[in-house]
Amino acid sequence: MSQATDSDVREDGVIESVSGPVVTAVDLDARMNDVVYVGHEGLMGEVIEIEGNVTTIQVYEETSGVSPGQPVESTGAPLSVDLGPGMLDTIYDGVQRPLDVLEDKMGSAFLDRGVDSPGIDLEKTWEFTPELEEGDEVSRGDVVGTVPETESIDHKVMVPPDALEEGETAEVVSIESGNFTVEETVAELDTGAEISMRQEWPVRKQRPAAEKYTPTKPLVSGQRILDGLFPIAKGGTAAIPGPFGSGKTVTQQSLAKFADADIVVYIGCGERGNEMTEVIDDFPELPDPQTGNPLMARTCLIANTSNMPVAARESCIYTGITIAEYYRDMGYDVALMADSTSRWAEAMREISSRLEEMPGEEGYPAYLAARLAEFYERAGYYETINGNEGSVTAIGAVSPPGGDFSEPVTQNTLRIVKAFWALDSDLAERRHFPAINWNDSYSLYRDQLDEWFENNVDENWSSTRQWAIDVLDEEDELQEIVQLVGKDALPEDQQLTLEVARYLREAWLQQNALHDVDRYSPPEKTFRILEGIKAFNDEAFEALDAGVPVEEIQDIDAPPRLNRIGTTPDDEVEEFVSEIEDDIAEQLRELY
């Protein structure tokens, strides 16, 4: 949080009333969204309403014991984040205070109040390598040099977007390589602007970009049902709604672990403390499937658990997306996971009701839809202001009350996002994971991504997928009949379709997030399994046409081995599947 370094406190006000996280003050000279320090302990808050002489503030910390008459100080600046090297491999709270630093400063495992800390380490030095020379021309956003931030990521030091006007150029008058702290000047411009590695940016304001493109590259997730049926594009938006226990968090974490993004920003918004601990424990141990380096080297975590102050929960989404945009500006593909946007919406509702605003649907504020849209719109595949291409992919979990998708947060989210991965408690109860319902889910990116998959994986990608969708659709219809009359009453070809659909579900759609091999399925493997099942389908229907009874087809022992492909190491898949295919063909042809 950048305000820790600001000392230019503008004007004092006095607290008039306190009600939970909402405090009003009089005589405070502050603008909307300015950060203020409240009470003797200096609790951090943000101005959310100004009416006459009365300013309403949402406070990011517990307000027990704060009383009227205590002072309020305004910093005169909106809620901002510190941007610079050192954000990766770090875990922040909702207002970008590093949790490890807080632990040190507080000397306790419990979060105390009134302790502030800058978002990036101001003491640490980084090795800066210039990419420009004296005399070079720069405009805003241009990269002046790089810093090795982690083993995976080179941090690009850019001219801050607000240092120059749009279209304005300036000449570099001095630039040096060497070790610097984030506040020291590494380059100077002829306009007098001094460039350091650290930028500040107000979280509620989108960082500028040159142009937004239609995304055409997939964010390969390593999850078969997603890559295979409901792919998401780099720069796309997706929602994962589902009742509790259906696996939202596991799905989000799998994406954070295996998606082929350069940077992952993972926001734990109002969720469980132990879940964040799991991420903190796991990520340094797990290798990034793209680079082999520890996952933490590309990850920034933001944890505002459910029992941490509600106002900071409201801001953590903005903190996260601003950090994501900053790395996008360097030309990286960033994936942002927000778990869960419902908690964010509830935080808005809680603050709104304390303000006694007129409620919209189910007590949510009337501006809920606008805020959700604003957030997801900050995702996208962009040409950055320095001419690079970068993307932010936003994937939000939604926790609908009672698993009912008709509630306002789910509905308003669906109006914006283009991929929808509906989690299903029935599937979860039978331990079919990921419990993504293939009948309800959709992805509007499918067609625009087909080309990539056909060029990079297999030319039959889309036709084979369409075959799988048709079989699953038919199964869905047949199941209704089976529920009434039993499977044996169906004609033989339909029984065989059910058998094929079962393999699609068990060998292809199911994926064990906890198995060392199965948890990540490259698109080639995803496709190969599908091909294997289709091979069984084709052979089996041929046998059926030749008069082989369906029971005999079901009895051969090669097809059940399809279920083991998922756990077969990637380099053995080809051999293993070919062998199964051969055995299936051989065993079936023996029958006629």
Added chain:
Amino acid sequence: MKEYKTITEISGPLVFAEVDEPVGYDEIVEIETPSGETKRGQVLETSDGLVSIQVFEGTDGIDRNASVRFIGETLKMPVTEDLLGRVLDGSGRPIDDGPDIVPEERRDIVGAAINPFSREYPEEFIQTGVSAIDGMNTLVRGQKLPIFSSSGLPHNDLALQIARQATVPEEAEGDGEDDSEFAVIFGAMGITQEEANEFMDDFERTGALERSVVFMNLADDPAVERTVTPRLALTTAEYLAFDKDYHVLVILTDMTNYCEALREIGAAREEVPGRRGYPGYMYTDLAQIYERAGRIKGEEGSITQIPILTMPSNDITHPIPDLTGYITEGQIIVDPDLNSQGVKPPVNVLPSLSRLMDDGIGEGLTRGDHGDVSDQLYAAYAEGEDKRDLVNIVGREALSDLDNKYLDFADRFEDEFIEQGFETDRDIDSTLDIGWDLLSMLPKDVLSRIDEDLIDEYYEEEGEAEEVAAD
């Protein structure tokens, strides 16, 4: 300390008073009624000149002449190791005629959030001796695992069974590596005297009382007091766990009554209500209770929570179970149908879940086959359940051999695996062995969730042979 006689309004559990000096938010207030009775309350909202106070013991007897004193501090719980063995009321005052409590420290009951960075991930298996839990929804130290139940079901018996039998296997073997003691904190909110007696009798019968602290807010105690009872209990738990190295099991019953008290206060404050009239901040409020479970790096002790709640009309989408389920790490569901079949404990494992299970089981923790067996039992039982719907329509004869096996499996699963009575203490090995016994009814090739090596090791061939013979 200033005294005011400036009450302007009394409404339900709330009192509004004028003040001429600033009063802190959340501070404790003492109100003396004209008859000399002292009631305690808490500042809900404070502004220049006016405060609203929520009175814990009910507002009856308070009139506009009552005097109001502001203590100048927030609500504190006196904590000491001597609390073990004591019975307190819902506000933390002893009601067991024992000696006065000499506190070692007085702690703020709101409790700060544990820094997620300082948490230790829970992965220590707790053996409850209940197959439905150990085998299928394993509890680990530092977890919060609620019991979702309905009125008229034996959830209390289950909670008591867990409290009685819970051990960590290494401890039983006496490794001596971990000498932390076990303590139970029982927080009752709005339960009937009869239920309270049931708990107290069991605690006394088994001698558990001496390692327990009991907080009792009964059905006829003031509803508002219920909002502080769990916080007192958890403040005590934190002290015992993180200052005195105890492994604390906290049982909170009944969270439904707690939430109803929240709603009552919300309504009295004329707040904009959320779903079904419950306040919009109920998620945050419940989280501040449930999230106080856990382990901390470098600390010996731990807090494991088993909150119990009764789902109104057995509806899991009701806001109370719904919000709870989103915060807790799973849920154990007590089912009326199994109960009427006489299954004890009537735990329906299908909708039940333990989120921390995967990290607490397996080789070196429980047994190498645990994860696969549990997955397969789930899948097979779900399959059997499905077939039950079908068999009602078409009859058993119309089903295939395999389908009939699934049906038999589902029946035996309920009668042999789940059913064990409230007194039987099954260790994890016997639980898994029963699981294999049942799985061996099914042909090997449908056991797709289990690793082939494990099938070779545990699958009981003769079991299958018997089945074939029986056909």
